[in-house]
Amino acid sequence: MTKMLTDARSIRIKGRSFLAVVLAPDLPFDDWLVRLDDLAARSAGFFLGRPVVLDVTDLPIDRAQLKELITELAGRNVNIMGIEGGRPSILGQGMPPALKGGRPVSDEAVAKEPIIELRNSEPKPSAPEARPTLQSIVIRDPVRSGQSVIFPEGDVTIIGSVASGAEIIAGGSIHIYGTLRGRAMAGSLGNASARIFCRKLEAELLAIDGIYKMADDMAPGLRGHSVQLWLEGDSIMAEKLI
Amino acid sequence: MGKVIVVTSGKGGVGKTTSTAALGAALAQRNERVVVVDFDVGLRNLDLVMGAERRVVYDLINVIQGEAKLSQALIRDKRLETLFLLPASQTRDKDNLTPEGVERVITELRRVFDWVICDSPAGIESGATLAMRHADMAVVVTNPEVSSVRDSDRIIGLLDSKTLKAERGERMEKHLLLTRYDANRAERGDMLKVEDVLEILSIPLIGIIPESMDVLRASNIGSPVTLADARSAPAMAYFEAARRLAGEVLPITVPGEKRGIFGKIFARRAA
Amino acid sequence: MTIFNLFRKQRSAPTARERLQVLLAHERSSNGSDLVSVLREEILAVIAKHVQVDSDKVQVKMDRDEDVTILEIDVEIPLDAVSQAA
Numbered sequence: 001m002t003k004m005l006t007d008a009r010s011i012r013i014k015g016r017s018f019l020a021v022v023l024a025p026d027l028p029f030d031d032w033l034v035r036l037d038d039l040a041a042r043s044a045g046f047f048l049g050r051p052v053v054l055d056v057t058d059l060p061i062d063r064a065q066l067k068e069l070i071t072e073l074a075g076r077n078v079n080i081m082g083i084e085g086g087r088p089s090i091l092g093q094g095m096p097p098a099l100k101g102g103r104p105v106s107d108e109a110v111a112k113e114p115i116i117e118l119r120n121s122e123p124k125p126s127a128p129e130a131r132p133t134l135q136s137i138v139i140r141d142p143v144r145s146g147q148s149v150i151f152p153e154g155d156v157t158i159i160g161s162v163a164s165g166a167e168i169i170a171g172g173s174i175h176i177y178g179t180l181r182g183r184a185m186a187g188s189l190g191n192a193s194a195r196i197f198c199r200k201l202e203a204e205l206l207a208i209d210g211i212y213k214m215a216d217d218m219a220p221g222l223r224g225h226s227v228q229l230w231l232e233g234d235s236i237m238a239e240k241l242i
Numbered sequence: 243m244g245k246v247i248v249v250t251s252g253k254g255g256v257g258k259t260t261s262t263a264a265l266g267a268a269l270a271q272r273n274e275r276v277v278v279v280d281f282d283v284g285l286r287n288l289d290l291v292m293g294a295e296r297r298v299v300y301d302l303i304n305v306i307q308g309e310a311k312l313s314q315a316l317i318r319d320k321r322l323e324t325l326f327l328l329p330a331s332q333t334r335d336k337d338n339l340t341p342e343g344v345e346r347v348i349t350e351l352r353r354v355f356d357w358v359i360c361d362s363p364a365g366i367e368s369g370a371t372l373a374m375r376h377a378d379m380a381v382v383v384t385n386p387e388v389s390s391v392r393d394s395d396r397i398i399g400l401l402d403s404k405t406l407k408a409e410r411g412e413r414m415e416k417h418l419l420l421t422r423y424d425a426n427r428a429e430r431g432d433m434l435k436v437e438d439v440l441e442i443l444s445i446p447l448i449g450i451i452p453e454s455m456d457v458l459r460a461s462n463i464g465s466p467v468t469l470a471d472a473r474s475a476p477a478m479a480y481f482e483a484a485r486r487l488a489g490e491v492l493p494i495t496v497p498g499e500k501r502g503i504f505g506k507i508f509a510r511r512a513a
Numbered sequence: 514m515t516i517f518n519l520f521r522k523q524r525s526a527p528t529a530r531e532r533l534q535v536l537l538a539h540e541r542s543s544n545g546s547d548l549v550s551v552l553r554e555e556i557l558a559v560i561a562k563h564v565q566v567d568s569d570k571v572q573v574k575m576d577r578d579e580d581v582t583i584l585e586i587d588v589e590i591p592l593d594a595v596s597q598a599a
Binding site: 290295296297298299300311313314332458459461462463464 | 525526528529532535536540553568569571572573574575576577578
């Protein structure tokens, strides 16, 4: 059955990043839980309402042990939202989903008082003003079919073309000094001011801040031209660059 | 130390095996020691195109598994003293093609031959990645047609990431060989232009092989086209490509065009 | 390429057919247990029983035809190996 689409509004699909506390238990779990209880007694409610990720990288445990640990933690009001570094054999149905690609952050970003030992917790001179640093990467080669460039931290600049079947995903804007034949998704973590620039537009798909445009929806007059694209409200605007 | 070349494309049926045989023979016709290696385990065809199918005793898998010495598996061409074939196995499972075994065989071949030309299977599975793994340079065989161009682009990406050269941070030398080029269709505008393919793939061109009856005839009689009819248009194009592989700088001949018009593409290539 | 080129050279399709027939007949009959390779291994085993042979000095050649297959095994037997066996 095909449903009639009467609502012209598009569905917004967005990527967002959240900070999560990562707990990396060690064996035996009983001893570790005792230490955790001791910690929790000293700062009550630390885990309450926080997303917690369990890091089980390199732990020689089986599925039953993992399940038991999760139950133990749930009993302490620690709810696991995902598991990092778990072999597929110990994950699965009824388990929190596997997470990968996590990056460590500084202590102060997670806890107001540094009571939990987080990874990458070397003492950092606290800057007087925590200003997010703008980041960008430059890729000097053509991006080939089947390759993806994913850079949620900021802008991506490609010196060369992006082939059909390749994709660029940037947290910020995308600049392509070549032909864009593949897919480009700018502002992927929710950034409505991100833009896409390319020297020649032949794209399969464009997206800014979760608003998508397929090849068929693009104005035919733009094909083959130097184009910049941006977002106004819920629609992608485009204009030729000279 | 010899050079190892992989002839690859991603897509099947574009002319990898024909090109391996023709380039191998063309280099051997320059009196260089050449071995062509079939990596298509289970679907070997290089022996047929080389006309050696009745003389296969041992194959690459036998050598890898230690059941035969390399010298026993190599088949010397009946027409050219310096041309050899290392056939693939037709009956064995392709899982027998191990990375360690391939490395040992290639290292040994590199010591004995000036050119080791590996005929890659189609696809991007282990057979194809093993065939490219030890290469010093790659010949990317492409037809002027959209799906072939896209698959070639994918293969170029793999050449830049999955080979030993790439892992060492070195640059893999890649060459585009455009095959099954139809001058009539090009003239009518029904085929991707050479310039378009070059712009999309952005790797240097080493030759344009015209679509020709001579190629079919050569494979029918089991002879590389450069041996079957050295004066034919495809043979001439393969000879030129072989000279470019050996490092000579020559202007590209486009089938059906007079020389000179191609100054443009040549200039782009040098840029 | 003109139509006259078709007459210039001998037709190649009959050659292709004949080559494929011979090849496929062998591949179908062999079914993994190739008689020639069995013979090859057994002959080599018999020789190895009597003389120590350097496997580098063994050349095995084969030529298949429509009606016959020629298996040629060339073994270099060193003189001292012969005297030992005698």
